[in-house]
Amino acid sequence: MIYDPAKGEYTPSVRTYHPRTFFLMTQLGKPVPQVVTNIRKKIKRLLDDRNYILLDAGSKVTGRDFLNKIWDMILSVPIGVAIVDREMKPTALQNAFYEIGLMQAYGKETIVIRTHGTEVPSDFVRTEYIEYSEKGRSFSKEFRKFIKNCEDRAGYYALMAEELGNNPILAFDYYRRAFLITGDGIYADRARILLSKSKGIPVCNQCPSVERSWL
């Protein structure tokens, strides 16, 4: 079940999925620290090389409530990347960590890029991170490694979906996660087959059987 953060009510809205897309969480309002801009450019280049898209909260103009817009975007993508730097506004840092927590709760892949000397809240000590240094050359290598690991996870999710076929709701969700990372229609096909065999099962609005925009 997904609950509207503003109304507290169950939300049945069908959203448009954005497969092969990373959601960027960082300070968007000026003045943006130079190092954040540099990291962002590097990430964009690395993602372009692998045909992934980078979106942030400013990428879409909906005219609706900003929090709802962020929720929609977070739910529609497979992966989140946060950039944190100690020169960022405290409110921007707080927003970034709220969004990471939200993404983790919904089974999205997350990575934190932090600059040297930037502290993260203790609740995030087990969250994957890459330390960025303007001088170091390992950032690109580490980030590519993260992308590759996400691709491996997609294979794992697909395998889990196959093995959990007797639990269609769970299997649907694993197929959805595999589809979102890869954009591969084969997972939508398999979810369709699973759906055709599972008539009458109760499904939540996060399940691909209802979220038909990707099927």
Place this chain on the structure above:
Amino acid sequence: MEAKKKDVVQVKNPRTGHYVKIDRAQGQIIAHKKSDGPYKDVPIARKRKVG
């Protein structure tokens, strides 16, 4: 020789590097291994060929 598909299998989670045990009949994850390596005497599930 038993030809029947095993009900309990294991899969390696690439995020943690650890194996998870799955009960296929129940459609449930029944255990997460905390140490390295696979569970003893539990078959490792392999990816199906796409197509």
